[in-house]
Amino acid sequence: MSDIDLPPRLTALTFHGPLSEARAARLTQRLTRTSPATVIDIGCGWGELMLRVLDAAPGATGLGIDVNVDDLARGRGNAEARGLADRAEFVEESASGTTRGPADLVLCLGASHALSDAAPPHHTAAALRALRSLVTPGGRVLLGEGFWQRTPNVAELAAMWPDASAGEYHDLAGLVDISIDAGFRPVWIETANNDEWEEFESGYQSDLEEWLSVNGDQPVAAETRERVDRHRATWLSGYRGVLGLAYLTLAPVG
Template structure:
């Protein structure tokens, strides 16, 4: 089973591919989309959960979504058609880091997709290239909530604590104008959905050639989360604008 298929199955019950509940997503979007006629670009849009929500709520907003997964983009397209917003949504199947927009974004999103760029700062640089003057970037990434174990670092890689994460962002010429730190409930709910949705698919399809692999992947992920990084992992969404000068 390839990574893209596994991700789609794991996010079946949590289409926002990050540890955020609906109220947090709505609040972040309300701070990012303030005029109601913005052009919004989502780098690593997946099934388009963020874009569909903002398009449904703002009839004058237009949007572009970029992702490598053809199946995720097909789902985003179907969702847009069902919501009656398809004419305002363009979807591109390509590398987010290589994407070049014909129209700059008043709001550029990259939540939980920094890995596609090689890290948080490269993701912000990629977003900056697409940003209209005076626009805002909404980026979401992991940080260490408390000192991680060696095992946690091995699983997830190198991150800063929250202060260090914000510090390196501001050092690159960004000013936070709002933020959301995921709660324990949001973090746990996301992981239980990820492992549970993938496990349920595997149990519901016992004869499928990928069933055993999916069940193993869910069990391994659950073990890494519970015994590896649960006590130290955090996630923050930062709404950023460029600092003058």
């Protein structure tokens, strides 16, 4: 990119999703009540929540699975900095059909697509069945999954991603129902709030916007500017206040 440095990537985000510090602390406390000895994080990114669970569960080991090498490297670096490198492993591989596990705690935050290639919304049910096979009896699954807070209108769908449709997600009740059908009981149901979404979306773009404020008039910035502007429009004119994210703490039946 000529003499211009590439923009940094996601440095403003602690979590790769709409998750606040307060909710993360509550989730960590709840998920460690069962004293998990093994943790698997599906589509882990840099595995921030997994590392917090390991901090709170002395002796537990964690395995993060993802295909993004940069995120995995960030996770390994964070584990090393916190003295968790001997208990946290990050591996570059697909989670589809994984033979890893079972584990006492399985995290799958915004990554159900990594467990199934079925078309939405059927991929969620398939992912839940896969998660049921990955968790030990008496263990827990934390599923972070999208749902429609309300049915999107035609203009909102047109502003979203290509081929967005009203049938692409369940509503919250439907999401909980398919979790039960997959062999779980929903021991806790919560959803990301507006503040969490705004912090995530702003943080997701922040590095690029800062970079564009300095380099935006350079020819090499055109592609980045177009991508950032498109994503912002997709959020603000499309799924803002329409797409939700549920955090379901699930206990396997039997």
